[in-house]
Amino acid sequence: MSTGPRLPFLGVLPWPERQAIARALRAETVGGLALLGAAVVALIWANSPWQEAYEQVRDFHFGVPALGLDLSVAHWTADGLLSVFFLIAGIELKRELVSGELRTPATAALPVIAAVGGMIVPAGLYLTVVGAGGGSREGWAVPMATDIAFALAVLAVISTHLPAALRAFLLTLAVVDDLGAILVIAVFFSSDLNLLALGGAVIGMALFYLLQRRRVTGWWWYAPLGLTIWALTYNSGVHATVAGVAMGLILRTRPDEGEEASPATCTQHALHPFSASVAVPLFALFAAGISVSVKAFADVFSRPETLGVVLGLTVGKTVGIFVGTYLAARFTRARLNLDLAWADVFGLATLGGIGFTVALLIGDLAFPGTALGDEVKAAVLLASLLSAAVAAALLRRRNRLYRELCEAEDVDSDADGIPDVYQSREAGSPGGAADGGSSATRD
Template sequence: MTERRPPKLTEFARYLRTETTGGMVLLAATAIALIWVNSPVGDSYRDLREARVGPEFLHLNLTIGDWAKDGLLALFFFVVGLELKRELVIGELSRLKAALLPVIAALGGMIVPAALAFAIAAGDPRAGQIWAIPVATDIAFALGVLALTARHMPSSARVFLLSLAVVDDLGAIALIATLFTSTFDVIAFAAALALLALYWWLQRKRVTSAWLYVPIAVAVWVAVHSSGIHATIAGVALGLLTRVRKDPHEREAPALRLEHRLQPWSAAVAVPVFALFAAGVPVNADALGAVFTERVGLAIMLGLVVGKLVGIVGFSLVAVRFKIASMPPGLTWRDMGAVAMLGGVGFTVSLLIADLSLDPADAELAKAAVLIASAVASLLAAALLVRRSKAHAED
């Protein structure tokens, strides 16, 4: 009788493990930001965030907060782009039936929160700016909560959540690209396209030298930033152009190799540092009162906590009932509701959109609403997932 070896760690399991660890670091960074900005030395936090670093050339004299938002998040979106490309070509999203449900659920998770937020904020002059804030799901936080509370849930729950969150983030990226481009430099944009074409050509020619790719990636980021389009788009564009199928002589494809090297930096450094400078909002009686009394705050909170749940479950239900898509193996509708509740954890991209769409004073209000809604969604999802995990353990 041969000894059974433990199964090899799958790429999805590795991705999940890195993102859940990153989720814990992200939570710690958020707590530090909130404590720091509301402490007696809160002015030092604001001074650091607003300190400018970088040359004036090509508009790169940015605040440290902007470097975190425009620079470090580009790394995060590059990793998201790599994962999305891999899922589309050889992963879960490459099979139509498997791909349709998370894609449809993600659409519902964007459309319903946006519509609900706009309806609640109707009449407020900021309604046309805040509707996009509750459309995104935070991959790191959502997977972190799932890993901590759903030990006995079917693995299909994790695959569904990851696929949904990746598609969700792609939709948010499209919104950032189309809604938050105030100025547009045609020459810089043309330079970005030329550099992206060079990157794609080098991938096709099987060139692997980092001495070529790193300068090209930096140049793409600078060109996109200078064009007026949000610089994080450079990250996802490069990720989607990276080759995901390995050649016979290769141990692993370039996309997988880059994920192995960069994802720990993205999950444990880039996103937490962004959170450190984005999540520092005043927490006092007046600030909390404004979140619960002003339409903007209520719209964002209800969009994330209620809109995400209704949109994900509602669109999934319609898709399954009309046989457009099929339920993931082993999942029930109660499981789906628990996982969908995690969609309300907006955080990273929601904070980014709040920064991009509102002036600083209104952005503080919006970010406080995002933090509260994400905490509520996390706690509700955790309670539901623990219950569902116990039910699966007893089966």
Template structure:
């Protein structure tokens, strides 16, 4: 039994590494693309569209919907825990250090959206599809950074993490605003009450999962019933979790929860979402149509060009006006390399494409996200390796 527990613990530790998380996500994407473009593609669609859940609670959802509404809530909960920890006790508790990734994230949201809107103007669905390139995939981007940037200052990882979480939160707000067809006030009030109870229990140092698990599930159900995208429940709960440990505690609740849930997020939640979201046609006809479709071109230009220019431009302006400072040990060239990773939209961009568009238009938009994300990751890898070598050379000469 002890041997079995040791193996499980080692596997969980393995899944916590950002490199492995990125590889698992990439593998799930590859499986989805191969399966959806194989002779048995019908089985992929049948599985993705299979409905399960209680109809009485309006939770009879397809497996694809469960992945994007339920499993991604775990992903955002884990990301929110790390962001709050950095803001309260980490590098981002310095105001000027915290401002930079926030300003960069805003620049990296506004410019891609404007580019997508300008390029895709007049196309059906652009009134909501402009939001597709605003997001950065945390798991994928951090995975590329971990593989290629061993010589870069650790402050750049915090910058990228914070930027990715901020613009993913921005994307979630856009989802709440753009894709809330109806708003249930009673359900929203129930969600607020449950969040208040969660905060109260945290304040009173209650630690029992017998209380927190039903409370978290209830909050998710209430947010979903309110008509708001349910992943917001994960973010809200994370931001209410205590990050400072008391003298009698081995670790704070935020760190303990992150340690326990991160393997589930990296090894189950995000890969399963990718499996159901990334299965798009990639034959010659589909690719040809992709590069002649203005909406798809707008998505690709927004992610690859808009993200880079928006993040670097906003960061440079913030530093120039002395509102922020560069991450410790890094400069604008390093930010440029990291900013290229902002174009890895992937998870949340696929989510918005699913919500904004239907049918063939959604498939093309998701294919555009995949191509742009892969392009951005490859370009970023080249830039990061070069900057990493520069820093290693400087360290050796010092």
């Protein structure tokens, strides 16, 4: 067995990474609050005297039939607006691969294994429940997805002072989770492939890549090309959101000499406000509008499909993420920050059960236009609320410790804008306090 140094886990983040994570988390939190508000409006509207108006708006069709794009409002939000959300997800994934937690095998192992555990265990639990109850296996992927924006909104509502490292770990988990979700959508929810349209989309992607390689700038090149790629992908039979992720992965994340920001950063700054404040909330508005009653939520526990979703999100996600993290830490000889405990990781894992946006999308794809589809949506909402409540209870218990850790990390005695922890010898050295104490850093 190796006797090398034990790697720090959940210590203080390197300063550049902490700045990038803080910007991303602020934007996601604002978007999460907008998402939460849209979901509440959807539920109220769909259960009000104006329910018929809600359904008419949701089902209203418009578009260009000649291009195969005559879609309902709900369909436009799911296939069109969510493509912007997945474009941002692709950029986040690219950033993590280039300069974040996923840039090296050593730093990637923990979040990747934890995320994979958080996808496999819920899917396995769902299949076990429906297998025992004789239900449909079509919804196996519904409980696999974590909604980072909704999770951060919960943290904002309960006012926790979760340390930056825990928030960063949650964000990285969600990035890997989004990749898993889009792979599932691309592989298992694509049908009746139109090879001509698919070939056109691939050619468009190649042109997009070539423009990036040639350092061609100007939105007037990329906006029409991106829309063309999206339309071709939609008509190919592959879910259109795959196009968004692919373009996000192609964009350069490192600026050239003389560039103030990379194309990926510029695109993210331009589109993230629209994605967080318009695209995702509108999707939630027309996806979360289901009939709510005590009986409806009670019925969730009477069908194997809906029970599988609830257990998959609330139990499967928590167990998968926590056990995956624990085993990965032991396998990689990672040493948990001495100021934290595995109970903190467990509390963080419970947030993984908040599976709103992508879970609703996969539910629509698995059970399109059926009563069971609405019941699965109810199961997702109920599971997300249960996970949020459990996470709030667990994390609030330790909030005093989290506040102390955050205050220690933020001390800036010389008022130069950089916390003292990043200017001490311990914070700058690869050993010493980096072994897991409050001044730990990671490479």
